[in-house]
Amino acid sequence: MSQTRRVGEQAQGAAGADAATSEIVNLVRSRPGLSRTEIAADTALSKTVVNHRVQDLLAAGVLTSTGMLPSSGGRPAKGLRLAAQKGFVLAAELGMTHVRVAAADLYGRPLRVAEEALDMAGSPEVVLKALAAVMTSCARDAAPDARLCGIGLGVPAPVEFTTGRTVAPPVNPDWHEFPIKDWLERRFGVPAWVDNEVNLMALAESRIGAAAGHDNALVIKIGAWVGAGLISNGMLHRGAQGCAGSLVSMAGGEELLHEAAIVAAKHPGGPLHTLFAAGRPRVEDIVRLAEEGDEPSSLLLREAAENIGRTIAVCVDFFNPSIVVIAGGLGASGNQFLARVRKVVYGNALALATRDLVIAPSPLGPDSGMLGAALLALDQAFAAEHFADTLERLAVDAAGGRGAPR
Numbered sequence: 245m246s247q248t249r250r251v252g253e254q255a256q257g258a259a260g261a262d263a264a265t266s267e268i269v270n271l272v273r274s275r276p277g278l279s280r281t282e283i284a285a286d287t288a289l290s291k292t293v294v295n296h297r298v299q300d301l302l303a304a305g306v307l308t309s310t311g312m313l314p315s316s317g318g319r320p321a322k323g324l325r326l327a328a329q330k331g332f333v334l335a336a337e338l339g340m341t342h343v344r345v346a347a348a349d350l351y352g353r354p355l356r357v358a359e360e361a362l363d364m365a366g367s368p369e370v371v372l373k374a375l376a377a378v379m380t381s382c383a384r385d386a387a388p389d390a391r392l393c394g395i396g397l398g399v400p401a402p403v404e405f406t407t408g409r410t411v412a413p414p415v416n417p418d419w420h421e422f423p424i425k426d427w428l429e430r431r432f433g434v435p436a437w438v439d440n441e442v443n444l445m446a447l448a449e450s451r452i453g454a455a456a457g458h459d460n461a462l463v464i465k466i467g468a469w470v471g472a473g474l475i476s477n478g479m480l481h482r483g484a485q486g487c488a489g490s491l492v493s494m495a496g497g498e499e500l501l502h503e504a505a506i507v508a509a510k511h512p513g514g515p516l517h518t519l520f521a522a523g524r525p526r527v528e529d530i531v532r533l534a535e536e537g538d539e540p541s542s543l544l545l546r547e548a549a550e551n552i553g554r555t556i557a558v559c560v561d562f563f564n565p566s567i568v569v570i571a572g573g574l575g576a577s578g579n580q581f582l583a584r585v586r587k588v589v590y591g592n593a594l595a596l597a598t599r600d601l602v603i604a605p606s607p608l609g610p611d612s613g614m615l616g617a618a619l620l621a622l623d624q625a626f627a628a629e630h631f632a633d634t635l636e637r638l639a640v641d642a643a644g645g646r647g648a649p650r
């Protein structure tokens with residue numbers, strides 16, 4: 245029997261590869277430094293089960309000891325952490341014109357980030373091959389000796405989460421029913437999970453962003469279109485088919501640029517006309533002109549904020565979140581836009597729904613979807629149904645395997 249196989253069997257058999265072991269690892273993921281006693285107290289597991297599982301996870305190299313914790317009068321206990329560099333996931337947010345990719349350790353912390361221009365108007369095969377090249381580069385540079393445990397990807401389209409297929413995307417009909425999940429799994433030989441990009445933004449915001457500590461949160465991405473991600477009772481809510489939060493009929497950045505072009509044509513020689521004459525502008529350019537005092541740009545931005553604010557007010561009444569996080573290009577457009585959105589929401593939603601409501605910009609900026617993709621991949625890789633396979637991958641490294649895809 246090979247050393248690799250022996251180590252893999254040790255991880256699966258001795259560590260259990262069951263729901264109890266998965267529960268322990270996920271608890272340590274969320275709260276690094278826990279002792280065995282604290283794990284037993286926070287779960288329904290006996291101290292004996294916890295001790296056995298932890299010992300085997302330490303032997304397999306999945307967990308490491310952080311040293312002695314301060315004593316409360318009894319025998320000093322050792323804290324536990326994931327061996328974060330032992331494995332990694334690849335995470336990406338695929339936008340309309342670019343992709344942002346990270347190799348992230350087992351806590352979801354980026355080890356290497358890369359951004360490349362990619363046009364989703366192209367065929368799925370061409371776009372995914374280019375995406376795979378960026379992912380492979382990140383994997384080789386960031387974690388040459390670790391094991392790849394999974395892939396997370398966010399896309400700007402409705403996604404049937406169970407199959408990883410996009411359904412009737414607004415960007416390109418060629419992506420309809422394309423098996424993105426299957427394509428990535430064949431290319432990299434590991435499990436892959438695909439979700440709508442705004443769902444992944446909501447996941448990241450709820451764990452490490454503005455919505456951390458909020459059980460009910462609404463994340464609004466205002467990009468080319470407007471989309472929403474829902475955190476309900478602390479969990480990401482996808483809905484029956486995975487398309488909860490879709491607001492594609494709501495005007496976003498594309499509509500703002502369209503309206504700006506019409507205004508620019510009516511004001512030759514003005515700042516907007518000059519901007520469009522120089523080439524296709526971005527939403528951020530309209531925002532900059534508004535902040536510099538250009539009245540037509542300010543009016544456009546104010547109208548956009550009012551339209552979006554009224555839609556958010558309806559969502560607030562319906563869902564009753566404790567926080568609304570504004571993300572995306574317009575979401576990062578400065579105080580003027582956000583202040584107007586706040587005013588419209590507070591003025592139109594129910595008084596009870598807005599009494600304690602927080603409306604805040606995303607602190608994660610352009611990384612939110614990518615970070616959410618990393619968290620998705622880790623959540624799934626360490627879930628009970630996938631845990632045995634993940635442990636086996638990590639154990640192969642203990643026998644001398646390499647994780648970066650070739």
